[in-house]
Amino acid sequence: MPAPKAISSDKLSKIIGTPRVPLLLDVRSDEDFNADPRLIPGAIRVDDTALSELASRIAGTSSIVICQAGHKRSQGTAAWLRAEGCPSEYLEGGFEDWVSNGHPVIRPEKLPARDSQGRTVWVTRSRPKIDRIACPWLIRRFLDPRAVILFVAPAEVLGVAERYQAVPFDIEGVFWSHRDELCSFDVMLAEFGLSIPALDRLALIVRGADTARLDLAPESAGLLAASLGLSRMYSDDLEQLDAGMLLYDSFYRWARDATHENHNWPTNKPQV
Numbered sequence: 001m002p003a004p005k006a007i008s009s010d011k012l013s014k015i016i017g018t019p020r021v022p023l024l025l026d027v028r029s030d031e032d033f034n035a036d037p038r039l040i041p042g043a044i045r046v047d048d049t050a051l052s053e054l055a056s057r058i059a060g061t062s063s064i065v066i067c068q069a070g071h072k073r074s075q076g077t078a079a080w081l082r083a084e085g086c087p088s089e090y091l092e093g094g095f096e097d098w099v100s101n102g103h104p105v106i107r108p109e110k111l112p113a114r115d116s117q118g119r120t121v122w123v124t125r126s127r128p129k130i131d132r133i134a135c136p137w138l139i140r141r142f143l144d145p146r147a148v149i150l151f152v153a154p155a156e157v158l159g160v161a162e163r164y165q166a167v168p169f170d171i172e173g174v175f176w177s178h179r180d181e182l183c184s185f186d187v188m189l190a191e192f193g194l195s196i197p198a199l200d201r202l203a204l205i206v207r208g209a210d211t212a213r214l215d216l217a218p219e220s221a222g223l224l225a226a227s228l229g230l231s232r233m234y235s236d237d238l239e240q241l242d243a244g245m246l247l248y249d250s251f252y253r254w255a256r257d258a259t260h261e262n263h264n265w266p267t268n269k270p271q272v
Contacts, residue, residue, distance in 0.1 A: 005078055006092040007064055013103045016041050017141045017196070017256075019249060022062035022087075025054075027077050028095060032068040038105040040066060040098055041142040041194065044118060048077045055084035057118065062087040070094035107193040111143060112167040123150040123157055123166040126237055130210035130227050131170045133244035134185045140245070141252075142194060151237035183210045198256035205251065223251065 015021045024043035026033070033045070043066060046054055063081060065088060067073035074090035081088040091098065099105065112120045122139060124132050128151060136149045152160050154171065161168040169176035170184040176191075177184050185206045189199055207213065208220030209227065226247055234240035 005082070005089045006070070007089045008092050009098045009101050009103055012040075012064065012091060012098075013101075016104070017199075017252060019141075019245075021141075021145070022064050022089075023058060023145065025063050025065045025077065026067075026095075027065055027073045028068050029073070032095075036095070036099070037108065038099075038193075039108045040095070041104055041106050042145055044114075044144070048073055051077060051080040052084065055081055055086050058086055060086050064089050064091055066091045066098075067094050069096050104194060104196050106143065107191075110191050113165065114144075115148070115165070117146075119146045119148050120144045121148045121150065121164065121166040123152060123160050123164070123168050124170050125154045125157060126151040127231065128237060128240060128244075129231060130206060130224065131184045133227065133230075133241060134206045134210075134248060135169055135176070135188060136241055137245055137248040138185060138188055138194075138199075141249075142199075143192065149238075149241060151241075178211075181207075181211070183207050185210070198252060201255040201259070202248075202251055205255075219251070223247075 012021075021042060024040055025046045026039055026043045027046060027048040039045075058081075063078075063086060065074040065077045065081070067077075067090070070091055070093045074094060078088040078090040112122070114120055120139070120143070122136070124135075128136075132151075136147070139147045139149070148166075150160060150164070150166055157168050157171050158174075160166060167176065168174045171177060176187060179187055182190075183206060186203050188194075189203055201217075205217045205219045205223055208216030209224040214220045214224065227244070230240050230243055230247065234243060
């Protein structure tokens, strides 16, 4: 029987990729992690021997703690964080149960190095449209919820990347960019091994909107229209990103849960 404050892998899978997911803390031993160096999407590796420091860093943020099988490491870490005033649960059955139930994982070896606060830092061109909103959404929802996104003049992207140890994306000549007919969003999905049907569906929509191939998916035209509208509404790139996060949240939930639904003008006419 699980201890109190446990969450099942099935329940966690329903909130992965949504704004509702707490901070995911992976406390597996180095031995266990090296045996399977993948992560639950959005999880970060933390040291379960420095928990007071961790509690101070996350400052009351809710979390879910993950160890190999849901025993002492995760339960102890969650209990310690709660004692420090940080709401926390542990993953019932741990990473083993998550994987055995076929839930998604990522390959983290291509994640950038983290800054002093444990965040990845990314940089791209200012005045974002499709890919430059879709990629930050993907990063924050599935890779690093606390990621820092920098928008700068196109000519300064590489210089800022070098100066501030940021990773450039969606510009020509860098790793995280278009490849053949794929856009940067597609490339991130492939490189991180994110295999989720809803993301695959969303990727087709993004590709169509970002590369002027609106025939790829009927929804691409809608995404393009909404994206261009947002770019006219906001002169501040970070404000536009905040609004765009909600836009992509809604497209993702549609792709995951609502593709079978339709809408018409049925009235409450009595049946003849």
